[in-house]
Amino acid sequence: MLSTPDLQVKVTTTWWSTTLTCSTTCTLTGNPTYIWYRNSKIVQEDTSPSYSVYFKTEDSFYCAVKGINSPAVSVRAQSYFHLTYTHQRICTLKGSSVNISCSYTYPRGHTVSETKWYTKGKLDEAPQILSPGYGGRVEYLGNMQSDFTLTTDLREEDSAEYKFRFRTDQTNWEPTIPGTTLTVIGLQVKVTPATVTEGQKVTLTCSTTCTLTDNPNPTYIWYKNGHVTTQSNSLFLNPVSSEDTGRYSCAVEGHEDLPSNEETLTVRCEYV
CATH class of the missing domain: 2.60.40.10 (Immunoglobulins)
Incomplete structure (x- = not known):
């Protein structure tokens, strides 16, 4: 006897994200594709039943598979640890200057205790913190040092992955996502x-x-x-x-x- 599965959306909220999982009352055969809807618009089609989301409003979500729709759930925005780099990759001319920036959020009630930009070079090299005195060429801009300019006289050896780290008085959370990869070239x-x-x-x-x-x-x-x-x-x-x-x-x-x-x-x- 064949049974028709019911779909439900399970919501898991942590400090750093909200994960929505499309669960079923029975095991689906084959390799189904899960379709996620956010405010009635498709936002993801994938074989994974999970969808991670960051948002600042209250949105409605539901999932679908093989023509079966789950009931919609309303998820209210939380305040998470989240970091977004303005550019994943930057290519610029040797001798010029470049601005590298990001934005970040953290839970309510936390106070930022540390912010640092650093480079990741080769695997055997330790990360190098970009202090304002880094070769006399770094100038920090913006709020909470979330963006900086590597000023004039960029060199090919400045090509590296640049990452941002922030910590609060309640946690040492550190993002693991890739930073901004800078490539300095000559014509x-x-x-x-x-x-x-x-x-x-x-x-x-x-x-x-x-x-x-x-x-x-x-x-x-x-x-x-x-x-x-x-x-x-x-x-x-x-x-x-x-x-x-x-x-x-x-x-x-x-x-x-x-x-x-x-x-x-x-x-x-x-x-x-």
């Missing part, structure tokens, strides 16, 4: 082909190894022997002549003070 000029003869065509491309966070579609300024030549994403010389021989570099518009290294283009004479 590179690529010449194609590397060796060229008069009358041929050559393309100079300004490239980065990751997409710049603050300017994902940059316009590049091109320089020849230190002087501005044009403004374009790539530099096409067709046909190329001996007069095009020189040292070429590029920069992102708005960051002209952070040019790439120079690449020398040598044009060989064509002999008949």
